[in-house]
Amino acid sequence: MNPFDIMRASQIACCLEVSAFKPGNVHRNRDYSDIKYHHFISSGIAFGQVVYEASQSEGNIGYYIKRGVIESKKWSPTNANLGIIMLHMPIAMASGKLEEFNKDALKKNLKDIVLNTTVEDAINVYDAINIAMAGGLNKPKDGPDVASEGAKKELIEKNLTLYDVFKISSEWDNISKEWTNNFKISFEGYELINKYYNETNDIHLSITKTFLTLLSKYPDTLIARKKGIEVAKMVSKMAKDVLDNFSMEKVVEFDKYLSKEGNKLNPGTTADLIASSLMIFLLDKIDKGETILW
Numbered sequence: 001m002n003p004f005d006i007m008r009a010s011q012i013a014c015c016l017e018v019s020a021f022k023p024g025n026v027h028r029n030r031d032y033s034d035i036k037y038h039h040f041i042s043s044g045i046a047f048g049q050v051v052y053e054a055s056q057s058e059g060n061i062g063y064y065i066k067r068g069v070i071e072s073k074k075w076s077p078t079n080a081n082l083g084i085i086m087l088h089m090p091i092a093m094a095s096g097k098l099e100e101f102n103k104d105a106l107k108k109n110l111k112d113i114v115l116n117t118t119v120e121d122a123i124n125v126y127d128a129i130n131i132a133m134a135g136g137l138n139k140p141k142d143g144p145d146v147a148s149e150g151a152k153k154e155l156i157e158k159n160l161t162l163y164d165v166f167k168i169s170s171e172w173d174n175i176s177k178e179w180t181n182n183f184k185i186s187f188e189g190y191e192l193i194n195k196y197y198n199e200t201n202d203i204h205l206s207i208t209k210t211f212l213t214l215l216s217k218y219p220d221t222l223i224a225r226k227k228g229i230e231v232a233k234m235v236s237k238m239a240k241d242v243l244d245n246f247s248m249e250k251v252v253e254f255d256k257y258l259s260k261e262g263n264k265l266n267p268g269t270t271a272d273l274i275a276s277s278l279m280i281f282l283l284d285k286i287d288k289g290e291t292i293l294w
Contacts, residue, residue: 007052013278014044020207024258043080055096062121083272101287117162189277216240220267
């Protein structure tokens with residue numbers, strides 16, 4: 001596939017994801033004090049060049065994730081798109097090996113990329129997390145702690161590849177689980193966006209409904225890490241209730257509950273998965289020569 005199309009699919013996916021109304025998250029009508037709408041837009045555009053390069057690469061996925069974070073941080077002061085970078089880079093590399101979009105072939109390429117990661121890839125991703133000033137990929141009792149000075153040495157001594165690291169952290173992080181489960185939720189999200197867009201011809205509404213559907217099925221692991229799994233399950237149940245009796249008034253009410261002072265329940269991992277779902281959706285659309293969005 002065309003590397004420029006892959007780059008643009010990533011950039012547009014980032015812009016659409018943050019612009020749509022996703023309860024509990026930053027969107028075009030609401031900032032948080034510590035992270036703002038324009039941070040996500042700037043970051044999503046900034047790492048596009050690295051997506052372009054990754055789509056033409058045969059390996060070194062960790063290097064491109066690290067490069068993506070470095071470019072993102074040049075233009076955004078916050079950890080805006082770390083999770084998205086971790087999802088978009090392998091999708092870019094996998095789609096770059098395709099002559100044309102094919103879901104099954106894309107899945108196969110993704111699996112090959114994941115299974116062939118190296119210790120160096122793991123080291124580069126640890127660097128990326130520290131550059132982004134984000135935590136939660138690993139826990140000391142399960143593997144090398146990201147923040148530990150001896151983490152890289154431990155990765156080398158234990159011969160832990162990036163796949164090994166994500167296998168450990170997949171127990172509590174859905175982005176890691178995507179890597180070890182062949183991007184299952186991302187492809188499910190892609191199918192949902194297709195379904196809702198065909199029904200509504202409204203990309204923003206399609207994203208909102210896809211977000212609620214995924215959140216209702218998969219408790220958000222960012223919420224689970226911050227507030228506990230029972231709270232994450234409660235949020236998933238609320239998402240299902242909104243979806244089952246859907247109206248924008250109920251979506252707004254849900255958003256107010258999640259974002260009010262004292263709650264701050266941010267389904268940020270689910271938002272990242274929307275961005276990977278959108279990238280696959282856009283790659284499919286552009287490869288078919290269809291007008292992307294009305």
